[in-house]
Amino acid sequence: MDVLQTPENVRRNHVANNGVHVGVGRSAGGCVAPERHIHRRLGHSPCVLRSQGRKPDDEYVRGSDELTDSATAHGNSTSAGPTLDEPNTTERGSTLNSDQLTVTVTDGFVPVIDLSSRDSARGRAAIAEAIGNALRGSGFFIIVGHGVSADLVDRMFTATNSFFKLPDGEKDVVASRPGVSGYRRAGGTLARSLDQKTPPDLCETYAAHVTGEMSDVERSTLGNEWASWTHKNIWPKDPADFKDAWQEYMAAMGELAADLMRLFALALGLDEGFFEDKFDHHGSSVAVNYYPPQTEPPLPGQLRRGPHTDFGSLTILYQEDERSGLQVLRGEDEWRDVAAIPGSFVVNIGDLMALWTGGRWVSTMHRVANPQSGDTSSRLTIPFFYLPNHDASIEPMRPFTDSSAVERFDTVTVSEWVSRKVQKIFS
Incomplete structure (x- = not known):
């Protein structure tokens, strides 16, 4: 499981998956760039003014077929806040350039973006531009050249x-219980977070939190809402390296997520450090999904993971090589597969980030499809959920370009929003 650090490795592996490639350099040509930029208007924001008679969690951000060309969307903006420059993309097959540094991406709906040039100002500007395009479109992108050790990812995957x-009885020893995060034999029903009624998702989970090693007294300061970041971590004795691998992985993901947030700020025309004080005591977590072999047909409407949006700022997902199943909603009813590219991570934003940007970036519905009939393989995914401080107040930086739509937004704290969603999943 090699981390893709070079343009040649990226091209070789991605051609095998999608028949297209991604490269980084001063003359990378022949690449496929994002589709002409579109601003996906949100049907509703995750938070709706109470004057409309709805609570914030009555609405969610989802795929929509209301598409407006970026020139129109940005040209009529009356926001007093920072404005987004028109992205440097034109037709499919173009590249994104920043002072002659080329960052190439593939597949316009969920692009692949190489982060390997983020150690220079020009590289960061070009990468931020590519990220901004992706988050105004699908809300998803795939990263390579991210610098996370392939050995660490391999140890994390193998131990998990x-x-x-293990037999169910051994796993149940570290089961989640009041005040403790750990193993869940039933991973809940994610569609319930959107008030949809579906059968339970066909997965098991294991969760741990960056706050889970704090003392009971320290965790008691993390708010009164029902929230997983107030829970203590619990670790199995077998495998022996489980705890070490998870703690190292959470630390690496935290560093990567913090830099992605700095790139997000650049993409929004803000200072790189804009978000830092909102994450200085963040409550992020790893919540692994294990999808057992399906030896019996699922119930009608039952999936490995039902349709949902993520709740927080951003998610960094590791998918098992060559075993995807992740699908992203495009429009009202088109589910697009997201390739499992060796050495990559899938990044998407959640409801709070969409709210933070005033709806200019989208938190898009996604799901995990069942395998084809007769496929009895299991699947493992490792998502890292980067959450702001529990007491951070999230409010739009700027309104929609349609000034009347600003009334769809309201301020909400992180703990209020996330705890409400999580309770629905396991209700």
Whole structure:
């Protein structure tokens, strides 16, 4: 499981998956760039003014077929806040350039973006531009050249996969319970977070939090809402390296997520450090999904993970190589597969980030499809959920370009929003 650090490795592996490639350099040509930029208007924001008679969690951000060309969307903006420059993309097959530094991406709906040039100001500007395009379109992108150790990812995957293959009785020793995060034999029903009624998702989970090693007294300061970041971590004895691998992985993901947030700020025309004080005591987590072999047909409407949006600022997902199943909603009813590219991570934003940007970026519905009939393989995914401080107040930086739509937004705290969603999943 090699981390893709070079343009040649990226091209070789991505051609095998999608028949297109991504490169980074001063003359990378022949690449496929994002579709002509579109601003996906949100049907509703995650938070709606109470004057409309709805609570914030009555609405969610989802795929929509209301598409407006970026020139129109940005040209009529009356926001007093920072404005977004027109992205440097034109037709499919173009590249994104920043002072002759080329960052190439593939597949316009969920692009692949190489982060390997983020150690220079020009590279960061070009990468931020590519990210902004993706988050105004689908809300998803795939990253390579991210610098996370392939050995760490391999150890994390191996230890976690080994745990889920243990007998149920051994796994139940570290089961989640009041005040403790850990193993869940039933991973809840994610569609319930959007008030949709579906059968339970076909997955098991294991969760741990960056705050889970704090003392009971320290965790008691993290708010009164029902929230997982107030829970203590619990670790299995077998595999022996489970705890170490998870703690190292959470630390690496936290560093990567913090830099992605700095790139997000650049993409929004803000100072790189704009978000930092909103994450200085963040409550982020890893919540692994294990999808057991399906030896019996699922119930009608039952999926490995039902349709949902993520709740927080951003998610960094590791997918098992060559075993995807993740699908992103485009428009009202088109589910697009997201390739499992070796050495990559899938990044998407959640409801709070969409709210933060006033709806200019989108938190898009996604799901995990069942395998084809007769496929009895298991699947493991490792999402890292980067959440702001529990007491951070999230409010739009700027309104929609349609000034009347600003009334769809309201301020909400992180703990209020996330705890409400999580309770629905396990209700």
